[in-house]
Amino acid sequence: MREWIRAFVGVFFAFLGVQSEADRRYDFEKGRFSVFAVAGLILTFVFLSIVYGLVQLALIYVQ
Amino acid sequence: MTKAITLAISLIAIPASADWQINMNEGVTALSREIFDLHMLIFWICVVIGVAVFGVMFYSIFKFRKSKGAVSEHWHENTTVEVVWTVIPSIILIAMAIPATATLMDMYDTSEADVEIQVTGYQWKWRYQYLDEDIDFFSNLATSREEITNEAAKNPNYLLEVDNPLVIPVNKKVRFLITSNDVIHSWWVPNFAVKKDAIPGFVNESWVKVEEPGVYRGQCTELCGKEHGFMPVVVEVKAEADYEQWVADQKAMKLAMAGEASKEFSMDELIAQGEGVYNMSCAGCHQPNGQGIPGAFPAITGSTIATGEMDKHIDIIVNGKSGTAMQAFKEQLSAVDIAAVVTYQRNAFGNSMGDFIQPSAIQK
Structure with missing residues (x-):
């Protein structure tokens, strides 16, 4: 469970483009590729949902 | 002394601002004013950000200058600061996108038009076809060759005058279907705010609802060949009764021209x-x-x-x-x-x- 949380946090910060050198090193040395790939796919879906939601919000504002 | 300098600057500035402008036109339609307001909103947001960022930067440069004994810090990263300067601009961009989307939606809403006109770019003239009326004509540059070659004095509407202006009614929604017969042109009247490319094989849409009768001038804004600068756009906005009369006159003129052909x-x-x-x-x-x-x-x-x-x-x-x-x-x-x-x-x-x-x- 702890590995999954770390992976999600790592991918989230990768989305932001911000990560400390120590965490990056930890992720690359201890993390498993498959866990990061799944976390990446899930957060991509979350990101797209947020963009979609923001567009819907803008459309509500328009009408 | 300060008062004298301020007065001198204002005396210079007032006539100068009347002669030329660097900001965009506010225009003569509700949409053009909406675009202008959006432009000003984004402009002031950028001004505030610019003042804040450059203010901190210049203050830091001045306050912590080397001559005062300042010694630079040496550190690699600060995740908190990086997150803050990533998240805040994202929020500002999203906040700006909301009113911008509203304006864009209005710009693209060509539904329920009262008059529909196909605008076709030619090298180097415009063709206007009124889709609901049997009206079809070309609009050519009316400036004389003598003015262009400096053999005659240039009139105030030099290169912004045509033989047959586009005529539209005031306070009616007019939809333009814009295309081209040869190369890419662009149909633009600054007072209407929206500029659209005229592309061969494509039909771009635009619309306008002008609130003030008058003559509005624009130009082709896509480099389209040798006489690109010589294909202006002139739009005459008429009161509804005058527009109806103009439509009747055009139809009568077409009949007369048909008669001429057999003369x-x-x-x-x-x-x-x-x-x-x-x-x-x-x-x-x-x-x-x-x-x-x-x-x-x-x-x-x-x-x-x-x-x-x-x-x-x-x-x-x-x-x-x-x-x-x-x-x-x-x-x-x-x-x-x-x-x-x-x-x-x-x-x-x-x-x-x-x-x-x-x-x-x-x-x-």
């Missing part, structure tokens, strides 16, 4: 009319003196076409010549205009064929 003209009448048609439609390439531009546009003087068979001469004007810049004029000129310009070209610029053709013999 018999003398050679002198055709040459007189042909000179005007030539200057409007041919002189741009073949030049006002008929000498053309060697290597680009052939001369009319001594031309094998203008001094050859009449049928071939008419054919090249009516249908153009593929693979060259010679366009087909069958849509642009009436039978009378074609007969006139053919007759003129065969009997002007040193050509003296002595023959002429009647409009009724022109097969379009």
Whole structure:
């Protein structure tokens, strides 16, 4: 469970483009590729949902 | 002293600001004002950000300068600061996108138009076709060649005047379907705010609802060849009754023109009319003196076409010549205009064929 949380946090910060050198090193040395790939796919879906939601919000504002 | 300087600056600034502007036009439509307001909102957001960022930067440079003994820090990262400067701009961008989306949605809402007009770009003129009325005409530059070549004084609407302006009614939603016959042009009237590319094979849409009758001028804004600067847009916005009258006049004029085509003209009448048609439609390439531009546009003087068979001469004007810049004029000129310009070209610029053709013999 702890590995999954770390992976999600790592991918989230990768989305932001911000990560400390120590965490990056930890992720690359201890993390498993498959866990990061799944976390990446899930957060991509979350990101797209947020963009979609923001567009819907803008459309509500328009009408 | 400070008061004197302020007064001097304001005295210089007031007449200067009346003569020219660097900000965009506020325009004459609700949409143009909406775009202007959005532009100003984004502008002031950028000003605030600029002042804050550069303020901190310049203050830091000044306060912590080397001569005061400042020593630079050496550290690699600060995740908190990086997150803050990533998240805050994202929030600002999203906040700006919301009113921008509202304006864009309005710009693209061409539904429920009262009048629909197809605007087609040609090298180098505009064609306006009223889709609900049987009105179809070309709008050519009306500035004289003498003004362009500095042989006459330039009038205030120099290069912004046409023979047939686009006419639309005030307070009615007018939808434009914008396309092109040859290369990419762009139809733009600054007071209407929206500018649209005219692309061959594509139809772009735009709309306008002008609140003030008047004459509004614009230009082609996509480099489209030699006479790109010579195809202005002029829109005359009329009160509804005046617009209805104009529509009736256009229809009457079309009937009269149809009658003209069957009339018999003398050679002198055709040459007189042909000179005007030539200057409007041919002189741009073949030049006002008929000498053309060697290597680009052939001369009319001594031309094998203008001094050859009449049928071939008419054919090249009516249908153009593929693979060259010679366009087909069958849509642009009436039978009378074609007969006139053919007759003129065969009997002007040193050509003296002595023959002429009647409009009724022109097969379009």
